[in-house]
Amino acid sequence: MKTRREIVYEASKGYKKLSKKEKTERLDNLVAITGYNRDHASRLLSQHDRCVYVKDVSGRSYRLVGDVRKKEKRSRKRKYDTEVFKALKQIWAIMDYPCGKRLAPCMSWLVPKLEAFGEIKIEQEVREKLLTISASTIDRLLKGEKKKMALKSRKSTKPGTLLKNQIEVRTFADWNRAKVGFMEMDLVSHEGGNPRGDFAFSLTLTDVCSGWTENRAVKNRAQKWTFEAIDIIKKRLPFSIKGLDSDNDSTFINHHMLHYCEENHITFTRSRAGNKNDGCYVEQKNWSIVRRTVGYARYDTDEEVDILNQIYDVLRLYVNMFQPVAKLISKERQGAKVKKIYDTPKTPCHRLLESPDVPEEVKAQLQKTFDELNPAALKREIDRLLKELTKAYLKKKTEVEQIDRELIFT
Structure with a gap:
């Protein structure tokens, strides 16, 4: 833009003294170089060096000279002022800091709900602005608040070779994503960088269709604790499990898991070795739910496992009822770029309420639970348990x- 103004400045020198034909030629050249609209370019050339005389209230005269190199700053009153920013920041924190594309579609039900529970108190003008705010405006207003936290991941999956040939391989595109009940499962380790000895794991199950996610902490990778956790999760789900898919971890690829699935009429599949994208749904939840909540510390005591499960008992309601999820609809390659198209973000609860696979009595119970819960209160309880x-x-x-010091000095 600065270069264009310099070009206009050079072209405007002596413009007023040129003949009509010369003015036309110079105007044509300026339009070709800058790409300006012809009327706009003509106005810029004619306004340069134009003099205007004005007087102030005291009668003193001033001579104002036009200069195309200087740009007038536009002043416009901000629509989303400090009050809107404060309320938005409070709502953003209650919802666990989602991006604008996930938060904006929830404002229609989230703002009235938080007002009803007395979590936010806002004026009518601020309320109307929050209900109509766009995703890009949310991201722009919260840009300064987002530059935080970048955690490093660790992996402790041990490959299991037993029964691999008997368990069907499933790729990313094979699930029926329109039907509720097909779930991916995975274990998240809490070894804290020290893989020696026993330490806790978090079992994660994610429904591919709705995004409904359940977590349960176990003492170690033993089959006893894994099956106990699956049974607890199975009783909590608002739908029946039709399929389970895992990675090639030996915790899952064994006779016990295969027999368990056969007894319960569950389709059991596994992903390809070395292809994490085959389990992309649960892998994403491992980060967005488990790692973001409890981090990367080493948890290896019964007390810590008990507290982890208390956290997950509250977190399951907070995530499944109030955390919106955007689902990928299609991908379109444009040269070297891939354009991804997502649907409107919705919470797993709302996706189940819209699903024809869920019975009406279950939907009624889900709606009742949603109406009774306060997301801000759930967030406070999660924070208390994290402490x-x-x-x-x-x-x-x-x-x-202390034990280490005693061993050193004895």
Whole structure:
């Protein structure tokens, strides 16, 4: 833009003294170089060096000279002021800091719900702005608040070779994503960078169609705890499990899991070795739910496992009832770029309410639970339990350090 203004400045020198034919030629050249509209370019050339005389209230005269190199700053009153930003920031924190594309579609039911529970108190003007705010405006207003936290991932999956040939391989595109009940499962380790000895794992099950996710902490990878966790999750689900898909971890690829699925009439499949995208739905939840909530510390005591499960008991309601999820509809390649098209973000609860696979009595119970729950209260309870988990971890760490010191000096 600055270069264009310099070009106009050079072209405007002596423009007023040229003949009509010369003015036309110079105007044609300027339009060709800058790409300006012809009327706009003509106005710029004619306004340069134009003089205007004005007087102030005291009668003093001033001579104003036009200069195309200087651009007038436009002043416009901000639509989304400080009050809107404060309310938006509070709502954003209650919803666990989602992006604008996930948060904007929820405003229609989220703002009235938080007002009804007395979590936010806003004026009518602010309320109307929040109900009509766009996703891009949310991201722009919260840009300064988002530059935080980048955690490093770790992997502790051990490949299982047993029964691989008997368990069908499923790729990313094979699931029927329009039918509720087909789930991906995975284990998230809590070894804290030290893979020696026993430590806790979080079992994650995610429904491909709705995004409904359940988590359960187990003491270790033993079959006893894994099946116990699956049974607890199975009883909590608002739908029946039709299919289970896992990676090639030996915790899942074994006779016990195959027999369990056959007894319960569950389709059991596995992903291809080395292809994490085959389990993309559960892998994404491993990060967005487990890692973002409880982090990467080492949890290996019964107390820590108990607190983890208390967190997951509350977190399942917070995530499935109030956290919107955007589903990929299609991908279109345009040269070297891939354009991804997503649907309107909805919570797993709302997706189940719209699904024909869920019975009406289950939908009624889901709607009742949604109406009764306060997302801000759930968030506060999660934060309180996280503080308890931190205390338990620090207490254990102190005791271990004390034992180490005693061993050194004995």
